[in-house]
Amino acid sequence: GDSVTQMEGPVTLSEEAFLTINCTYTATGYPSLFWYVQYPGEGLQLLLKATKADDKGSNKGFEATYRKETTSFHLEKGSVQVSDSAVYFCALSRGRGSQGNLIFGKGTKLSVKP
Amino acid sequence: ETGVTQSPTHLIKTRGQQVTLRCSSQSGHNTVSWYQQALGQGPQFIFQYYREEENGRGNFPPRFSGLQFPNYSSELNVNALELDDSALYLCASAVAGMLTSGANVLTFGAGSRLTVL
Numbered sequence: 734g735d736s737v738t739q740m741e742g743p744v745t746l747s748e749e750a751f752l753t754i755n756c757t758y759t760a761t762g763y764p765s766l767f768w769y770v771q772y773p774g775e776g777l778q779l780l781l782k783a784t785k786a787d788d789k790g791s792n793k794g795f796e797a798t799y800r801k802e803t804t805s806f807h808l809e810k811g812s813v814q815v816s817d818s819a820v821y822f823c824a825l826s827r828g829r830g831s832q833g834n835l836i837f838g839k840g841t842k843l844s845v846k847p
Numbered sequence: 848e849t850g851v852t853q854s855p856t857h858l859i860k861t862r863g864q865q866v867t868l869r870c871s872s873q874s875g876h877n878t879v880s881w882y883q884q885a886l887g888q889g890p891q892f893i894f895q896y897y898r899e900e901e902n903g904r905g906n907f908p909p910r911f912s913g914l915q916f917p918n919y920s921s922e923l924n925v926n927a928l929e930l931d932d933s934a935l936y937l938c939a940s941a942v943a944g945m946l947t948s949g950a951n952v953l954t955f956g957a958g959s960r961l962t963v964l
Contacts, residue, residue: 737889769955774957775957776851776937776955776956776957776958777890777937777939777955778955779952779953779954782952822889822890824889834880834892834895834903834905835882835890835892835953836892837889837890837891838889839887839888839889840887840888840889
């Protein structure tokens with residue numbers, strides 16, 4: 734079945750460091766891909782998305798490109814801040830008719846130190 | 848616009864009891880999905896409601912059931928609670944048209960944390 738695999742955490746970085754969180758997926762058809770972020774004590778917030786191959790999603794300095802040839806959607810940010818400390822989830826939906834069913838990875842906890 | 852609100856935020860139950868969790872969807876949204884997030888794991892899809900009917904279900908037993916009301920709010924009911932039901936339960940709402948377009952933009956609430964002793 735469909736699945737999402739993301740790099741194990743936790744990831745600890747110093748402020749202004751470069752961030753990459755790897756995400757690969759297995760899916761039939763043409764899924765949409767998402768990154769969600771969960772701050773402590775809060776629900777999930779959509780960070781960015783891409784709905785077709787070669788699309789680049791971006792928001793708040795974060796970027797991810799939908800790579801169908803490598804079935805990947807890696808999250809990157811050039812310079813992280815302490816406020817970026819959170820848990821990041823990669824997710825997919827099967828697209829049209831997906832019925833609100835997102836398949837999530839296990840999450841990667843990011844801690845950014847000043 | 849108000850977001851998705853869930854209640855209660857925390858609750859403790861014992862094995863065998865029943866629990867009801869509530870969710871008010873974001874203004875303008877007409878579908879509600881429920882997810883279970885165990886500690887250290889990603890959320891898992893339980894089911895979705897649209898037009899007051901279940902419209903998709905994940906791999907959860909029948910003791911997980913739900914309702915959607917005419918105002919699009921929703922309830923999640925879990926009967927015969929087990930220790931493994933301890934988790935954060937997330938509600939998410941969306942506009943049905945956005946889901947069928949493939950964009951699938953869900954807005955999540957902060958969750959209800961259930962502890963089963």
